[in-house]
Amino acid sequence: MTPDRPLRADAARNRAALLDAAAAEFAEQGLEASVADIARRAGIGKGTVFRHFPTKDDLLAAVVLDRIDGLASLARTLIPAADAGAALLEFMGAAAGRQRQLDLSFLREAGGVNERLDGARSELFEAIIALVERAKSAGAIRPDVTGMDVILLMCAPNHVVSFVPGAPPELWRRYLAIIFDGLRPAGANPLPHPSPG
Amino acid sequence: MTPDRPLRADAARNRAALLDAAAAEFAEQGLEASVADIARRAGIGKGTVFRHFPTKDDLLAAVVLDRIDGLASLARTLIPAADAGAALLEFMGAAAGRQRQLDLSFLREAGGVNERLDGARSELFEAIIALVERAKSAGAIRPDVTGMDVILLMCAPNHVVSFVPGAPPELWRRYLAIIFDGLRPAGANPLPHPSPG
DNA sequence: CCCTAACGTGACCAAGCGGTCCGCTTAACG
DNA sequence: CGTTAAGCGGACCGCTTGGTCACGTTAGGG
Incomplete structure (x- = not known):
């Protein structure tokens, strides 16, 4: 699949700078940040961006993938925590405490353009659902909310x-x-609509 | 200020169609809907759009102004309601139950480009604050949330x-x-950060 | 009915976008 | 070193967008 001959030194350096710059720029400008701005911020030419990522969406996917992986591993770490409610709250804090826009974009990318991203998203979702189920069992959150609810509310x-x-x-x-x-059980009123798939 | 000679019949007709089309298009496509699309939907030429509104932002402001006025008058109607908690909930429902994007855009438009819009926004805010204060007095919502909190959470x-x-x-x-x-008092935990201005 | 000012319109413009390409530079290996 | 292929970059392309303008059309008072 991936012969993956190692990158030349300068190429690796540029790629790292590019990813950093893209993350920062997407965070500040939202996902309509221009490729030219990202390249300028990274100190490289626009052509170099497209050498590393065939399209702007691929670049975005790479940035988002980093973030998803980070959140997923945090979620997995938190699953066995003693206080399941606190664990869920901590996770939601980590998910929210980042820069704007990027946060739910991985949800938006519906079609499976990028397979790795799809897989990472599924793993993240499963970990979140596990966190939520544990918190429900512990009585820390109300029984009528689902993992999907938490995913959606996560970055509100x-x-x-x-x-x-x-x-x-x-x-x-x-x-x-x-x-x-x-989300807590105390004083919860019935919810007027079922949770989405 | 505004000499406001009455519009010619066709001009008034076109203007109304334009506002309708703009509202629908902004609602569907978000605020990056193109002027050309809006004009096509209204059944008029693109030039006519710019005859009525010097800039796309002015058109957006007009649409938003309608919406703000509607929400403000609803809020004022609801202020004297017997059940202050239900009134606030109904208002938030009305604010949320519209099409996407447009909803908080009037908050975003920070600078006073449009004076009328600024005034309408202030009136809306005051009405919301009144609703919130009444709901607090009635014990329907927790005492540590402010009108601004509700404004921000309104369209989440x-x-x-x-x-x-x-x-x-x-x-x-x-x-x-x-x-x-x-937002309810039952089971409320202390909030970790003061409300914004 | 007619004249004129208001109005409508689509071709047109400049700017910015994502993406391509080819000549130059440079890292890395023998 | 010297050779070579990987890497770099900026001019360039096609496209879309917000905005303009000169012209033809029409409403509506006299």
Whole structure:
């Protein structure tokens, strides 16, 4: 599949710089950040970007893949935690406490353009579902919410905060706390619509 | 200020069709909907769009203004309601139960490019704050949330739902219910960060 | 009915986008 | 070293977008 002859030194260096720059630029500008800006930030030419990634979407996929893998391994680490409720809250905090836009983009990419990304996403979802089930069993969250609910609500704090102009960097914690309180069993009211697939 | 000589009949007709088409197109495509598409949908030429609104942002502002005014008048209607908690929930439902993207765009438009829009926004905010204060006094929501919190959380359900591909049209109600449960006093945990201005 | 000012329109423009390509540079191995 | 292929980069292409303009059309008061 992948002969993967090792990259030349300068190529590897540029690729790393490119990924860093792309992550930063996507985080700041949203996913309509231009390839030219990313290249400039990385200190390389635009052509070099397309040498490493055939298309802008592939570049985005690589950045997103990093992030998904990081979140998935964190989730797996947290599954056996003693306090399942705290573990879920910590995970949601890690998911929310990043820069804007990128966060749920891996959900949006519906079609299986990128197989590795699809696999990583599935693994992440499974880990999240396990976290949620453990938290439910422990009585830390209400029984009528699903893993999918948590996945969807995960980065709402981040999104919400993006609307306040000079937002303090920790403001998202406030909205995560409110939303998480909504996930707790105490005072839960019946939900008016079933959870999506 | 505004001499406002009445529009010619055809101009008024076109303007109305344009606003309708713009609202629909922005709702469906998000705010990157193209002016050409909007014009086509309205059944008029692209040039006519720019005759009525000097810039695309002005057109968007007009659409948003309609929406803000509608929400503001609904909020004012709801302020004296007997059940202040139910009134707030109904308002948040009305705010969420619209098409995607447009919802919080009026928050985003920071700079006072459009004076009328700024005024309408202020009025809307004041009405929401009144609703929230009444709900707090009635004990329907926790005392540590502010009007601004509600404004920010208002359309999160809508946003969250936009990530599930073939989402049922009422799915947002589920997430509004969860978030609203997080606003209730029952089982509320202390919030880790002060509310923004 | 007619004249004019208001209005409508589609060709047109400049800017920015993702993506391509080919001549130059340079890392790495014998 | 010297050779060579991998790597680099910026000019370039096709396309779309927001916005303009000169021209033809039409509403509507006199």
